[in-house]
Amino acid sequence: MDPQANGDDSRKRKTHKKSRKGCGNCKLRRVKCDESKPQCSKCLSYGVTCNYDTEGNGEDLHLPGEGAFTLLRPPIATAPTPRWELPKDSLSPEGYDFGADTILDETRELHDSDEPYVITKEDVELLAFFTDRTVYSIGTAQMVHLYRYHVSNMVKLPHTSYLFHIVLTLVLMHKRHVFAPNPWTTQPSEKESYHWYHGTALFSAVLRSPIPEEQRDPLWSAAALLGCLTIASISATRPEEAWPLKPPSQEDLDWLRMSDGKKEVWRIVDPLRENSVWREALDYNAHRDPEPYKHRVPELDLLYPWLTKIYDFDPNSSETSKDPYHTAASILTRLMELDCNHSTIMYFLSFIGHMQPAYKELLHQKDPKALLLLSWWYGKMCQYNVWWQSRRMVLEGQAICLYLERECGDEDIVRLLAYPKMMTGLIKA
Structure with a gap:
């Protein structure tokens, strides 16, 4: 059997299966779309965002998070974002x-x-x-x-x-x-x-x-x-297009x-x-210092009394089943004493990894107290200006601050936005 003939046959079959009313992704990939809305079964199973608004004329696949890095110059000042440079002592050995x-x-x-x-x-x-x-x-x-x-x-x-x-x-x-x-x-x-x-x-x-x-x-x-x-x-191209300000x-x-x-x-x-090759690097308890990179910062002294007032936060309590904010607040108070950098970034990412389901649900609901904690975490993350995270930290951090200023009537919460606003560049230090 001629391989070339098989290839031609295969192309003809794909053309035959092409759907006229299918989503843009299926048209781009030249596969048959079942035309289910709002998500066709192909896109749902492959983990891409279904799109019926395009005719498939060369557009990229609409992946989750697709459209990133299309930022226009924001009307609001952003935190400084110099280009990341390779450390001088980190080049590959010659040859x-x-x-x-x-x-x-x-x-x-x-x-x-x-x-x-x-x-x-x-x-x-x-x-x-x-x-x-x-x-x-x-x-x-x-x-x-x-x-x-x-x-x-x-x-x-x-x-x-x-x-x-x-x-x-x-x-x-x-x-x-x-x-x-x-x-x-x-x-x-x-x-x-x-x-x-x-x-x-x-x-x-x-x-x-x-x-x-x-x-x-x-x-x-x-x-x-x-x-x-x-x-x-x-x-997002500017804070107004970032969550939680943008349409759901x-x-x-x-x-x-x-x-x-x-x-x-x-x-x-x-x-x-x-x-596992990852064992040593991920087993923090086996080799971390008792208090790595720890120092006192005035921001923590400002934050702690308000955590007690707004969240009824008790740092000595481990009870989280009835308090959706406790784990996030507890981790945040420890992170405030660290500098966010290349050596400590995994400690800061633990804020995400240990989020309780109830706290995540509050974020989806745009709960002001949940958003406030997240804005402070974004602010600390802005200390580490690295390409894969700085844009989200700046834009969504700014968007949270603007949202709370416009929608939240709690003066205590609005007062605590000064720190994330400064760190994300909404206001000058």
């Missing part, structure tokens, strides 16, 4: 070869496609950029060697196609921030959206199957990188849902197991 070129012309799996992806010279260069640049801006300083060596080697394995696509997505996003004159005005390229789609779809498919041992570390690596991507993907949509608080997903991946793969 060191990570062996990315060994996978040139190899193939990797694509989701819902019989045709594999062929690795190009450009892809090899992107993987080299990951080991030489991107790894220094994600995770913690203590995790750099994990990303440079272990994750870089995992990407080269033929059974980790999902991680290959996710790493390329992260690098393409990072490069836009490194080389664009104004990173907040750039849009995701078609290549970036392409790899994001296939990476997340393949990742989900692997999680739905029995997990072999050799997939456990790559899966956690992918989950960690997807966390960065989701926080980085925000479609299914993309609201996407980054919190990703946090829930990471918890489930953690449960499945157990990155603290004996033979």
Whole structure:
């Protein structure tokens, strides 16, 4: 049988299945859409945002968080956001070869496609950029060697196609921030959206199957990188277009849902197991200092009396079942004594990881007391000006402050907005 004939036949079948009234994503991917609204079954199962407003004339897939980095110059002053620079002492050893070129012309799996992806010279260069640049801006300083060596080697394995696509997505996003004159005005390229789609779809498919041992570390690596991507993907162009000021949509608080997903991946793969490459870096209790990077700050002295007044907060109490704010307030008071930087960022991300379901529900409801705690966390996160999180921290932090000033009648809550307003750039220090 002629292979070329098979290929032609396959293309004809795909054309035949194309739906005239299908959503834009299915038209772009040239697959049959069941035309269910508001979400067709294809988009729902693949984890992309369904869109019936486009005719599919070359638009990118509408992924969760899609539309990020289309920022116009905001009318309100934002916190300073200088371009991230590679530390001088963090360059690769001269002449060191990570062996990315060994996978040139190899193939990797694509989701819902019989045709594999062929690795190009450009892809090899992107993987080299990951080991030489991107790894220094994600995770913690203590995790750099994990990303440079272990994750870089995992990407080269033929059974980790999902991680290959996710790493390329992260690098393409990072490069836009490194080389664009104004990173907040750039849009995701078609290549970036392409790899994001296939990476997340393949990742989900692997999680739905029995997990072999050799997939456990790559899966956690992918989950960690997807966390960065989701926080980085925000479609707002100014505070008024950011949550909670913008009209409600299914993309609201996407980054919190990703946090829930990471918890489930953690449960499945157990990155603290004996033979995990992540064990040492993630087991904080085994090697952290009693009081890492701790110092007193005047902001905490200002915050604490108001926590007691507004939340009836008792730091000595561990009772959280009847108090949806307690865990968030307790973690926040400890974080206020730390500087947010490359060495401590995981402590600050624990604020997300330990959110109680009741507190998350209050955020969805735009509860003023819940939003106030989140605004202070955004303010502290603005201390660490790194490409994958600074835009969301600034814009959503500003939006929360503006929302509370306009909608909340509690003078005590409005008074406490001075700190997040200063840190996110709404007011000058």
